[in-house]
Amino acid sequence: MRKIGLDVGDKTIGVAVSDALNITAQGIMTIERIGIKKDTTKVLELIKEHECDTVVIGLPKKLDGTDSPQTEKVYEFRRKLENKLKSSGMGDVAVEYYDERLTTVMAERVLIEADLSRRRRKEVIDKQAAVIILQGYLDSI
Numbered sequence: 001m002r003k004i005g006l007d008v009g010d011k012t013i014g015v016a017v018s019d020a021l022n023i024t025a026q027g028i029m030t031i032e033r034i035g036i037k038k039d040t041t042k043v044l045e046l047i048k049e050h051e052c053d054t055v056v057i058g059l060p061k062k063l064d065g066t067d068s069p070q071t072e073k074v075y076e077f078r079r080k081l082e083n084k085l086k087s088s089g090m091g092d093v094a095v096e097y098y099d100e101r102l103t104t105v106m107a108e109r110v111l112i113e114a115d116l117s118r119r120r121r122k123e124v125i126d127k128q129a130a131v132i133i134l135q136g137y138l139d140s141i
Contacts, residue, residue, distance in 0.1 A: 005134025
């Protein structure tokens, strides 16, 4: 089964999905944040659509390893998503964190090297960060 990776931000959620063999991650979309209920519903739909058994959420820790204000928001997102998975009969889908420190910086470098304009980079940076999060997770397992 596939894995789905999420880069959860205040305005958007970058989404990536693994291939069927769990070797590579591909960015599939960026979700514009509406509200946590609708956002988790959209993620649930993507989990079903891509037949995922694991959700990997990037955990934004400070460089010293302590929690940041954004970390707390990601904890809350995970709680809501897990509740929604359980209530929809998908409680067997694992939800895991992956340390996402510096993934946005890495994503920005990749996009600059690909010679994307500043405007285009802004459109795809969260999706690229999700790819880096999921690929890091895949490489670690």
